[in-house]
Amino acid sequence: MDLTQTLEIATCTDPGMVRSHNEDSIAADQGNGLVVLADGMGGYNAGEVASGMATTVIVTEMRQILASARPYELDQKNNQEIAARMVREQVLKANSSIYQAAQSQPQYAGMGTTLVVCLFYDNRVLVAHLGDSRLYLLRETKFRQVTRDHSLLQEQIDSGIITPEQAKKAAHKNLVTKALGIDPMVEPEIHEYPTKPGDLYLLCSDGLCDMVDDEDIGMTLQALGGNLKLAAQQLVQMANDNGGRDNVSVILVRVLREYPGPRGVMAKMFAWLK
Amino acid sequence: MAKLILSMDGLVLKEIPLTKERTTIGRKPHNDIQIDNLAVSGEHAVIVTILNDSFLEDLGSTNGTVVNGNPIKKHFLQNNDVVELGKYKLKFVGESAPAANAEKADFEKTMVLRPSAMKTPAPAAATTGPQSAVAQRQAAVQSAAASAAATGIADKDAKSAPGGPASIPPAAAKPGQPLGAIQLLSGGNAGKELELTKPLTTLGKPGVQVAVLTRRPQGYFITHVEGDKRPTVNGQEIGAAPHSLKDHDVIELAGVKMEFFLKA
Numbered sequence: 350m351d352l353t354q355t356l357e358i359a360t361c362t363d364p365g366m367v368r369s370h371n372e373d374s375i376a377a378d379q380g381n382g383l384v385v386l387a388d389g390m391g392g393y394n395a396g397e398v399a400s401g402m403a404t405t406v407i408v409t410e411m412r413q414i415l416a417s418a419r420p421y422e423l424d425q426k427n428n429q430e431i432a433a434r435m436v437r438e439q440v441l442k443a444n445s446s447i448y449q450a451a452q453s454q455p456q457y458a459g460m461g462t463t464l465v466v467c468l469f470y471d472n473r474v475l476v477a478h479l480g481d482s483r484l485y486l487l488r489e490t491k492f493r494q495v496t497r498d499h500s501l502l503q504e505q506i507d508s509g510i511i512t513p514e515q516a517k518k519a520a521h522k523n524l525v526t527k528a529l530g531i532d533p534m535v536e537p538e539i540h541e542y543p544t545k546p547g548d549l550y551l552l553c554s555d556g557l558c559d560m561v562d563d564e565d566i567g568m569t570l571q572a573l574g575g576n577l578k579l580a581a582q583q584l585v586q587m588a589n590d591n592g593g594r595d596n597v598s599v600i601l602v603r604v605l606r607e608y609p610g611p612r613g614v615m616a617k618m619f620a621w622l623k
Numbered sequence: 624m625a626k627l628i629l630s631m632d633g634l635v636l637k638e639i640p641l642t643k644e645r646t647t648i649g650r651k652p653h654n655d656i657q658i659d660n661l662a663v664s665g666e667h668a669v670i671v672t673i674l675n676d677s678f679l680e681d682l683g684s685t686n687g688t689v690v691n692g693n694p695i696k697k698h699f700l701q702n703n704d705v706v707e708l709g710k711y712k713l714k715f716v717g718e719s720a721p722a723a724n725a726e727k728a729d730f731e732k733t734m735v736l737r738p739s740a741m742k743t744p745a746p747a748a749a750t751t752g753p754q755s756a757v758a759q760r761q762a763a764v765q766s767a768a769a770s771a772a773a774t775g776i777a778d779k780d781a782k783s784a785p786g787g788p789a790s791i792p793p794a795a796a797k798p799g800q801p802l803g804a805i806q807l808l809s810g811g812n813a814g815k816e817l818e819l820t821k822p823l824t825t826l827g828k829p830g831v832q833v834a835v836l837t838r839r840p841q842g843y844f845i846t847h848v849e850g851d852k853r854p855t856v857n858g859q860e861i862g863a864a865p866h867s868l869k870d871h872d873v874i875e876l877a878g879v880k881m882e883f884f885l886k887a
Contacts, residue, residue: 369624390733461735481733501736524736531735555733565822572825575833575849583837583846587822590839 350419350610352382356469357603359577363585365556366593372396373554373598374462376404381415382469382608383408384600388482388554390528391451391460399447399462399530406443407466411435420470421610433539436468436477440529440537447530461528464537465496465552467602471610474544477537480525483558485566487549487574492567495542495550499527522559549574550602553584556595560588570601577601625677625700627670628714629656641677646670648708649682662686662709670700677715679706801885803843805836808873808880818886819843827854832877836868843868843883850877 358379364371372389374397385407389400420432443464451457463480476484481498497503501524505511511519529535549570557566566584573580581599588597627646629637639646639656648656649667658667664684671678677700681688689707690698698704702717803819805826817824819836825848827833832850836843844865847853853860854876856868868874872883 388733390735463733523733525733526736528735568821569823572823572835573848575829579835579846579848583823583835586837586839 350470350608351380352469352608353380355605355608356382357577357605358384359581359601360599361578361581361585362598363589363593363596365596366589368594368596370394370397371596371598372400373556373596374400374404375552375598375600376408377600378408378412381412383411383415384467384552384602386465386482386552386554386598386600387462387529388480388556388596388598389460389462391457395451395457395460396462398450398457399460402447402450403443403462403464403529406446407439410439410442411468414439419610420468420475421612432468432470432475433541436466436475437537437539440464440466440477440479441535444529444535445533448533451530459531461531463525463554464529466537467550467552469544469602469604469608472544472607473541474550475539475541477539479535479537480528481555483553483555485551485553485563487551487567487570488545489547490571492563492570494563496538498525499538500525522555544604546604546606548604550604551584552600552602554596554598556593556597557584557588557599559595560591560593560597574603577603625672625675625715625717627656627706628716629658630712630714631710641670641672644672646672648713656713658708658711660709660711663711667708668706675717676700677717679715800840800842803836803838803868803883803885805874805881805883808882810879826874826881827877834874834876836883837865841867845874 356379358377360375360377362371362373362375374387374389375385377384385404387400387403389396389398391399414435418431418435420435421430423429424431424434447460447462451460463482464478465482465484466477467484468475476495478484478496479499481500483498484495486493486495501521502511502516502519504526505519506513506516527535551566551570561584565587569583569587570580573583581601584599585597625641627639627641628635629639643655646656647654647666647669648658648663649665650657650659650661650663651665654666664682664686666682667684668679668681668688671680679688679690679695679698679700681696686709687694689695690704700715700717702715704715706713706715804816805819806816807813819838822838824836825833826836827850829849832852832854833848834854835846835848837846844867845854845856845861846865847861847863854874855861856866856872856874858873868883870883870885874881874883
């Protein structure tokens with residue numbers, strides 16, 4: 350199912366004001382309803398390599414699979430939808446490619462990347478993430494964070510050691526507890542949420558949420574929601590105006606209308622004819 | 624990326640980026656930086672670069688290594704340090720110097736905390752049942768934080784606590800930046816004044832013509848958001864890029880004229 354008419358997507362990425370190169374990587378496949386954002390880490394160029402591999406592997410592999418399968422098809426074995434398995438397998442594939450490259454080439458040793466993947470299908474969005482890159486949702490006037498960071502800070506908040514207010518001033522914002530490409534195996538966190546027409550999804554690297562308050566991000570999306578390209582640029586600009594200490598990347602996805610997956614006799618007929 | 628600038632008698636000879644973890648300096652050709660001068664030892668010194676930090680170490684050279692006039696054995700290189708080797712000078716320039724120099728060390732790159740560090744206290748409490756799982760996790764997090772501190776990660780961040788990234792109020796304009804306001808000159812609300820305190824303020828009618836006024840450290844800007852017609856500033860239609868606003872500029876938007884001015 351082609352989602353070109355259903356989703357509006359705008360992206361923007363910038364090295365920021367301090368760093369000399371951009372270790373973030375973003376990719377969007379509008380027709381398949383897939384967006385991927387990765388924030389690489391590791392010495393010199395390795396971070397870019399890791400995040401670039403993650404986005405490329407996931408987008409190309411998903412494109413191949415989606416050419417022949419629908420995410421809401423049922424698995425023959427366990428009667429569950431194949432979407433989650435499909436995304437998970439591609440994330441694992443990206444993980445092993447990065448891990449192997451890091452193992453075999455000394456200049457890439459220890460590289461890794463955070464990841465957020467969103468797959469839109471059948472009036473739903475499937476979200477897989479690792480590390481501290483985030484997904485936010487603006488629904489009507491409510492702006493909230495959808496993903497929970499895999500970071501030391503978040504674990505400290507969860508276990509009650511520090512409060513969210515203290516977390517804003519905490520020292521070790523940079524320690525993530527899960528990432529792609531660091532270990533031979535990784536388990537991405539995967540959830541599925543229903544979408545509504547009008548929803549505005551924001552994927553961003555920590556360069557945005559560390560520099561700009563959630564409140565200001567929400568306000569910007571509400572004010573500039575009519576012009577996604579401008580909203581994306583404005584968010585990056587706000588991060589840079591506040592110091593821009595890290596690479597900043599944003600992907601905005603607006604759901605324009607309903608997009609139920611075609612089912613029933615007619616759909617089967619079409620699939621069969623193809 | 625940090626780099627070295629090699630010069631002799633004030634003449635710049637070469638720029639060397641510090642891309643490797645170990646950069647060796649000496650007279651012999653196998654060195655990364657070869658200086659063919661008899662005052663320089665075969666293996667004279669080495670620069671070890673870890674993330675953003677570079678350390679210079681003398682390798683027991685005959686004539687020694689001098690940084691900023693002082694002989695050193697081991698030295699943590701800072702921006703604009705000058706290393707002297709005989710007649711040659713090597714100037715160290717840190718990453719994105721000099722503006723970010725003070726902040727450079729503060730904002731660390733994202734790093735992974737290895738799960739092995741999280742698991743260390745687990746075996747001790749492994750048999751005490753599910754209720755203790757939360758306590759275990761908590762202990763693990765604490766110990767991970769401690770181990771991070773032990774490895775010097777938190778140590779570096781500790782410097783950033785005062786004046787670091789967290790303490791900068793986001794989206795706030797610089798203190799002393801004049802507050803801008805607009806006054807409507809035509810339409811039903813003529814004479815009404817609106818202070819521009821927020822980082823961004825939208826104007827116009829949604830679906831017809833909308834523009835946004837953004838407050839940035841450099842001043843105020845107007846940008847076209849939606850609508851076929853763009854707003855005009857002093858009679859000139861603005862482009863797609865943000866347009867900088869000056870005191871007493873007259874904006875026309877959706878048929879309404881307004882004046883932008885700065886408050887003292």
